[in-house]
Every structure is written in structure tokens, then in C-alpha cells.
Amino acid sequence: MAQPLTVDDALPAPAPSSGEVAEARGPSSTRRWWRRFARNRGAVFGLAVFLAVVVMAIFANVLAPYDPLAQGVGPANQGPTWSHWAGTDSFGRDMLSRIIYGARIALIVGIVSVLLAMAIGVTLGLVAGYYGGWMDVLIMRVMDGLFAFPIIILAIAMMAVMGFGVKNVIIAVAVGFIAPFARVTRADVLAVKEEPYIEAARLAGVTRPAIIARHVLPNVLAPIIVQAALRVSGAIITESGLSFLGLGPPPPTPVWGSMIAEGRNFIVMAPHISTIPGIALMVTIVGLNLLGDGLRDTLDPRLRR
Amino acid sequence: MLRCFLSRFGQTLAVLFTVSVIIFALMRLIPGDPIMMILGDDFTQDAYQKLRAKLGFDRSIVIQYLIWLEAILRGDFGDSYLNHEQVNRLVWEAFQPTLTLVVASMIVGVLIAVPSGIVAAMRKDSAWDWGSMGFAIFVYSMPGFWKGIVLIWIFSVYLGWFPAVGYVAPWQDFWNSMWRLALPAVTLGTFFSGLVARIIRSSLLEVLDLDYIKAARARGVRRAALVYRHALANALIPVVTVIGLQFGTLLGGAVLTETVFGIPGMGRLTVAAILNRDYAVVQGAILVGVFAIVVVNLAVDLTYAFLNPRIRVT
Numbered sequence: 001m002a003q004p005l006t007v008d009d010a011l012p013a014p015a016p017s018s019g020e021v022a023e024a025r026g027p028s029s030t031r032r033w034w035r036r037f038a039r040n041r042g043a044v045f046g047l048a049v050f051l052a053v054v055v056m057a058i059f060a061n062v063l064a065p066y067d068p069l070a071q072g073v074g075p076a077n078q079g080p081t082w083s084h085w086a087g088t089d090s091f092g093r094d095m096l097s098r099i100i101y102g103a104r105i106a107l108i109v110g111i112v113s114v115l116l117a118m119a120i121g122v123t124l125g126l127v128a129g130y131y132g133g134w135m136d137v138l139i140m141r142v143m144d145g146l147f148a149f150p151i152i153i154l155a156i157a158m159m160a161v162m163g164f165g166v167k168n169v170i171i172a173v174a175v176g177f178i179a180p181f182a183r184v185t186r187a188d189v190l191a192v193k194e195e196p197y198i199e200a201a202r203l204a205g206v207t208r209p210a211i212i213a214r215h216v217l218p219n220v221l222a223p224i225i226v227q228a229a230l231r232v233s234g235a236i237i238t239e240s241g242l243s244f245l246g247l248g249p250p251p252p253t254p255v256w257g258s259m260i261a262e263g264r265n266f267i268v269m270a271p272h273i274s275t276i277p278g279i280a281l282m283v284t285i286v287g288l289n290l291l292g293d294g295l296r297d298t299l300d301p302r303l304r305r
Numbered sequence: 306m307l308r309c310f311l312s313r314f315g316q317t318l319a320v321l322f323t324v325s326v327i328i329f330a331l332m333r334l335i336p337g338d339p340i341m342m343i344l345g346d347d348f349t350q351d352a353y354q355k356l357r358a359k360l361g362f363d364r365s366i367v368i369q370y371l372i373w374l375e376a377i378l379r380g381d382f383g384d385s386y387l388n389h390e391q392v393n394r395l396v397w398e399a400f401q402p403t404l405t406l407v408v409a410s411m412i413v414g415v416l417i418a419v420p421s422g423i424v425a426a427m428r429k430d431s432a433w434d435w436g437s438m439g440f441a442i443f444v445y446s447m448p449g450f451w452k453g454i455v456l457i458w459i460f461s462v463y464l465g466w467f468p469a470v471g472y473v474a475p476w477q478d479f480w481n482s483m484w485r486l487a488l489p490a491v492t493l494g495t496f497f498s499g500l501v502a503r504i505i506r507s508s509l510l511e512v513l514d515l516d517y518i519k520a521a522r523a524r525g526v527r528r529a530a531l532v533y534r535h536a537l538a539n540a541l542i543p544v545v546t547v548i549g550l551q552f553g554t555l556l557g558g559a560v561l562t563e564t565v566f567g568i569p570g571m572g573r574l575t576v577a578a579i580l581n582r583d584y585a586v587v588q589g590a591i592l593v594g595v596f597a598i599v600v601v602n603l604a605v606d607l608t609y610a611f612l613n614p615r616i617r618v619t
Contacts, residue, residue: 245561
């Protein structure tokens, strides 16, 4: 690293510590982490983009100049003007309002599907890693199988089984992300399991589920959070892909992927219909990727130098 | 080496088995009666019972799976519900354009990623580094289907240099094929280059930090020679693996890229079959696609073991 050496850098990577110790150093280690994070310009930019999208999603009803579903609020297929900053689509709907509302679906699907995948994947990874034996073999072989599917193909197949709708999109996207969470968790559990404090808890008569919940999980959390941050962008891309193929939330729901798909038919006369929602999608993804990279570089103790 | 090969081969068989169970389960979870779907609207009760017995739907679920697996192993994927063509033939015909697209994208991606990754690592923290890594994260984050539409807008609609849709096999008319493949391959290939460039950079930086490089530098080896003669070969070994393992990602990306550019490949076949509820085709296409990915991954792992003697002992 070209950056000047600090006391932080001279210290070895902190070993996983038990709950009490982490609590005692809590505030200062958070502040130190924030200082590392704030030095990473890309990560700060990513965080700003993410917060902007969150604000857009929460206050969509205040920010959107028009009703996203109202047709004929302007002439159809009109490029950007002062009254319609992002132009209008083929139904004369205001594109900017639809893009702002589109942030809701993107964020909800992106975050909820990753949380769902995390809940299932981490549980499976904890069980497989801690209990071992045939449970480990069974769970991890199923995960290997799921891992072999490209995420978009698994999501497409799930949509075929479940039918359309936002809830089903969330489930379809989540299924593809279970295996990575299970793998990351299991790998770290295998390492943590051998730590003396786990053995101490075991000898003290703490039950296995309690050891997993209270001592193993907190110590494998950092890489899981990193993994979650990195996957949200993938989840949003997968949702947009499904919507683009016509397998997402049904029309007239404002969804970025379907808006891009609708614009394809007007690419010659009104290219803004496809291109502008894509810019919103791309900026969101770039921001999330930079944020995820930043969290990985600053949070994952294995990468910390 | 033989033991490594056998154990990897066994793992691959286990994955293929799990994949087949997952696909079988998914297809059985689909709402609706598959027998009625095969027979269409017009059938007799007798024909219904006969087909039900023939397909084994009156037996237990395990037997049903075994019957299904046996047919698959014989290479019989059944007939399309829609036009009664053999699924084998449909999938095989769709596989060639997809494979062509994936290979072309890999070539485009490597051609961009190798130079930009090396430059970024050699001039770490310079404008070159920032520029090429910024470009990498930019093209990597662009959703492929949107990038395709933007490329069509610029290069087909506005400039008129390339056709917007269509596919010609390279062995029929090579130059025409390349001309039609250019935009789709750039769409998918730039995504791939973003991924690979970042890995080349970090892998090269890691190798440049090793003792043998420091020793060479101390002996007075020039910087360019250091990178090209000493570091690059070692740095590229993990990259070869990554390139191979991304075959699945590229196949997934091809689904959307094909839809945008009207390429009659696996992605279009699968999506159209899902929209038409033609599940025999869905099942065949997904099965063949995922099997291809698993087999490529096995080949990559074995190549890696061959290239890098250090990991053979497992």
C-alpha cells in the first residue's frame, strides 16, 4: 500500500474476539473503520449514490412531478423537455416519475431478496459447518448443484414455476444467492469452530444451538455483511433482467427493466425511452458495486493490511 | 494426478446428480398437468391414461425420477409440447449460436482485459490505473441488455455500421458472421473484460510483491522485463481459472444478449419456451446448459492442476 503507515497497519489483523471484548472496543473500532472507509473515494461515492436512491424510493410520492401511471400527461414519445425532464413514453406517461417510482421496486427486490437469501444461506452454512458429518455433505452438495446454475437462468426457471408478481421475483432472485452465502458462512465456521473460546463454551455446557447463535455467528458476520453488500447489485441486475424479458412485475408497474424493454420498439424515433431508465439503473449498480468493494476492502479482516 | 482427477470427477458426478434432481423437482412443481399439456385440448380418457402410464406418472416420485433420468441418459429429452419437434434437435441447434457468442465474447473480453489489467498493475495509483479500473467497473456494472440497446442505437440506428439483429454461423460465411456478431460480442465481452481486468491487476500486484520478484529487482532486472519475463506467467495462472469459471456467467449473460440481438440461441429458446409453457424444451435447454457449465468447470480445474503443480496434492 502506498498510503503512510499508521498504528493500524502495524498491528496484526485482529483475531475474532468474543462478544464482551468487541463491545468494549466497539465505538473506537467503528470510528477507525469509518476513517478507513472515508479514505476510499469510490466507496464514499457509492454510499452517496445508494443514499440518493434510497431517498428517491422513500419519497417517490413527493419527488415525482406526475402520477407514474397516468397516461397522456404529455404528448407521447416526446424527448426531454422542461415540463418532462426525462421525456414521455408511448402512452404519454412522464418518464421521470416512472424512473423515480422504479427505484422502489429495484431497492425492495434488491435488498429483500438478498436478506432472504442471507437468512437461508447463513443458517444452512452454520449448520453444515458446525455440525459437519452427513448434514454437511447433504447441504453442501445441494448448494454445489444450485451454484452450477447461472443466477438469471435459475430465476427464469423459478418464475416459470411460480408465475409473475413482485413477491415471486424476490423469491426467484433470492434462490440464486443462497449458495454463495452458505459457502462463505461454512468456510468461516470451520475456522472459528476450532477457536479455544468455542471449546470453552462447549466444556461449560452451553448447548450447540446457543454456541452457534451467540459465539459462532457474531464472529463470522463480517464476511457475510460484505457478501450481502456485494450481492445487492447482482440482485437488482437480475430483477431488471427478468423484467426486461417480461417475467418481472406485470405492467403498468414502473420497473426499470420493463421500461427499457418497452423502449426497444421506439429506438429509432424515441431513443430516450430505453436509454434514460438504463442510466438510472447503471448509476445505481455502479454505486452499489463501489460501495460493496469499499466495504469488502475495509471490513473483511482477511483483506485488511 | 490420477487421484486428483478421480476425486474431481466424482465431485462433478455428484453435482450433475444434484442438478438433475433440482431440475426434475422444478418441473414437477410447475402448476398444471403435464399430460394434459402434451395431449393438448382434444383427447380421450383412454389416451390420457395410456400416456400417464407410459410416462410413469402413476408410479411413486422416486420411480418417476429414475424413469426420467434413464430417458435423459439415453439422450431422449422428449418432444416439444408446442410443435412436437424433438427437444434434442432444438437444443442442439440453439446451442451453436450461443457457444459462438460466448467464445467471441471471451476473445473480446481477454483482448481488452489483459492489456488494461497489466497497465493498471504496472502503474498502480496512476491515471492509467484509475482510468482502466474505472472503465472496468463501468462496463461491468452496465446491465448487458441495456448496453446492447445503446450499442444498437449508436452503431446501427445512428451510424448504420452494423446490423441490429440476426445471426449467421461462422462456418457458413465467416466475415458476414463476424460483422453480425460484433455488437453482441462487444456487449457481453466488455462485461467480461471488466471482471477479468480487475483480477489480472490484483493477481499481478500480488505476484510483484513476492520475494523472488524483489530478488530479481535487486539484481537489477528492468521493470518491463520483470513484469513480462518473471511475473506475468505466474500471475496469469489464476486468471486462466477465472476465465474458465466465468463460462456459466457468460452463458447467463448470453440469455439477455441473445434476446436483444435476436440471436436464435439457448437463451431465446428457453425464454420463449417458458412464455409458451413448453416445459419439455425448458427442461432440456436448462439441463444441457448447466451440464455444459459443470463439464467446463471440471476441465478448467484439471487444466489448473496441470498448469500449477503446487495444488496437485489434494
